Amino acid sequence: MTPFLSVLTSVVAWVVAMLVVASVAVIGPARLRETWSGLRDRLWDARRAVAVVCAVLIASAVGRPPLLDVSRLFGLQATAFIYGLEGGFVAWVQATFATPALTAYFSWVYVYGYAFLLAFPPVAYLALPRTTTFSRVLVAYALNYGIGLVLYTAVFAHGPRNVMPDMVTPLLFTTQPDVMALTSEVNVNSNVFPSLHTSLSVTVGTFAVLTHEEYPRWTPVAVPLSLSVVVATMYLGIHWLTDVVAGFALAFGSVALAYRLVEPRSDPGVPRDGPEDDQPPSEPNASD
């Protein structure tokens, strides 16, 4: 437990520090104050999305252990197929690019950068006057997790570091063994397809591009950071290229679906139990 708690503490400390800096720099103090005063209304406005994401996270936490057993027993044994498909690509990435500085950078990005990348968008989009984007990003997260969990169950595969230990070093765990205590709490080594690190990061990156007008300063931070997470998953020997490609597909699919499911409200900022309850978000919208 001790290594786990110490890593957890440092992750929380890093993320909080980065959130404070990013909130001031990207959102701006004026908008933050405004958000604070209207927080309850906005959360109420987006209550469905919040409920959905909470439900998915709880289902994922509760359902994952039994689903893992299902995956192990009945899932598609895909390691051999994926390995046959791409062979030593990840080994090549490591052999070609690995330097101690890059290893330090990507290890940091994989754990701390990723946590920050996921934590900031909900804060930033909650600070927008309309809650549509906030709802969309939450729904996109929920879709990523939900579909990811289904795919985890359907596909049983081990990552490159487990299949080619002679060529792929588990760089993250050799340089920061404590981190393993954390990742093993939230993930299992047979959950590699698809890469949720990739899909969630790309989701955030896509939202950053789509909301460039609202937060012009966030895009140049989010896009490189999310691509760094993508590279890190392979550089560190954790994911196959196949997982990453599937992660991209999952991300774009989730974003598109989130836009389709959550329509912009016509009357922003007015807390009312009106239209959203009456008409479920069914018809496609112009903003897709």
Add this chain to the structure above:
Amino acid sequence: MARPITRRAALAGLGLAAASAGCLGRTENIAGRDPHSQLTLEINATPADDDPNGIRIARQLEEHLTAVGIGVRLNTVGQTDLWRKVLINQNFDLYVGQFVETEPFDPDALYGLTHSRFVAEPGWQNPFGLTEIAVDDLLERQRRVTGSDRVAAADALQETVCELQPFSVVAFPDALTAVREDRFEGWTGDRQPVSAAGLLALDPVPADGGSADAGSADDGSATDSGTDGNATATDAGTDPEPETVLRLVTTDDRITENWNPIAAEYRNHGTFTGLLYDPLVRADGDEFFPWLATGWERVDETTLDVTLREARWHDGEPVTASDVAFTYAFLRDTSLGNVETPVPTPRFRGRSSVVEGARARDESTVRLTVADVNETVAARALRVPILPEHVWSERTGAATIAGFEFDFETTEAIVSNNPDPVGSGPLRFVEATAGESVAFERNPDHFLVRSTPEDDADASGETADPRAGVPSRYHGKPAFDRLRIEVLPSDISAVESVAEGLADATVSNLGPESVPRIGRSADARLVSGRSAAFYHVGYNVRRSPLSNPRFRAVIARLIDKTAIVDGAFDGYARAATSPLAASSADVPESVAWADGSDPVHPFFDDGGSLDVAAAREALREIGYRFDGEGRLLSRGR
């Protein structure tokens, strides 16, 4: 897969034209022939997190097979699933794994592993499906004969098995183990440190600020056996000292959810179930000594009388001769006749097959009917875990899921996780959290701890001694009140845990990368005894073309054992040809690894890398063909 169909379809089209031209017969002659396709073999191994070594052997084999034109599916599965696939379902082409026994073993171990009488049984008995009369004859012979005849039989057996290669021995690993010596000492360095015998022989390190008798606080004095051990035992009896916990870490979570000593897919080497359940006889190297038995006597060629020590099961019931008789009948058929065909045990099958009948003569004497076997084999037959009849006789029915029988070939006993295991061993089960940890505690009723210290001082040869015949290093043991095993995600985290003082030793295999990590730690030390649990590539001899011994011989020659020992094991292993290379049994020169080369199936060596041309030539010589792209052709399977 798609190729034959499209070809057929094309030919069918041609056939219409051909029919009108009056040469349908010729078309049939061509289209009726199924084309060959590339041979693809599946290699099964555990992922690096579960075992850092096996997957590297698999990887090398995969590269070499691919190089000679054989398609490979390299499949990683967890340890339970690997053994379920290989041992239970026998649904595999090749696998990479470790043998079950870590202590040097007798040639008779090959009886269970390769005798054709077990060909239809799931479990560790003949998992390869070998059916060779020559092997069977030698296996029977080494059981019967004694002295130099037996050595000759064992030699011939090794030669025959190596020649036929139902499995390729790759290397005997050094059981790399990270230990701390600030709380326990006596980690054996000449064999696997964490074994049932090794854990029992551990000595406590006297605590620094401990009790008044700090006179012998010097570290060295604690090691010299007997008397010191007793002194600590007395202390434990009189003072309410805090309980001593031996903390082990492993990557193998099977012991946290299953404690069934006969469940083949859940047992690795049976270290911990070996401490929960007592065998009649234990072995330490070549030495046999009575354990749950006080002794055994060969009445005549086919009769063996075993007398039992006074002992109790963990639930308080006495251990009786009828439990022993039950155990042997049960291992032969775990259904005890409840299912139409016998369902033999998937573990201990070879050795328990020596005992053909067992009958309790009185409360503490059991008469075993044995085949005409020599003393060594008879004593080996006594090394099975003795099970309580009152627990296991409830589990002889066919295994069911929610009341439905799925498989008539298995019993509840084999599929049971054996929750709250009731053994008679020096450890008893306390609690477990599946996937996380398990705790055992010292059995205060066990004969190892039963005698009072006063008796013990001069109890060398007395019959009244409850521990008569048991070597003194086990008296008063185990040296811990509790044994806690925690599951960690990888060998690296296991080593870190020992280095940081959170654990006393690692259990599961460590990769060679762990060695410098242990070296960097001030308190952790590397202990590496040689294990007899050899790494091997197993072949499913039931399947073509692996059924062809000549084909297996070529595959064996694709394994560069020297490179594996130097690379994957970083030198912490010894390449070998014979499965008995780590045992004290004679290994004939014809199958003894010498000068870095395998005497029977030498690697196709071309200056340190694979000689692809030579390998292909060897395959051609034994009748295999390649297509224009160099792919080995075979009929679809």
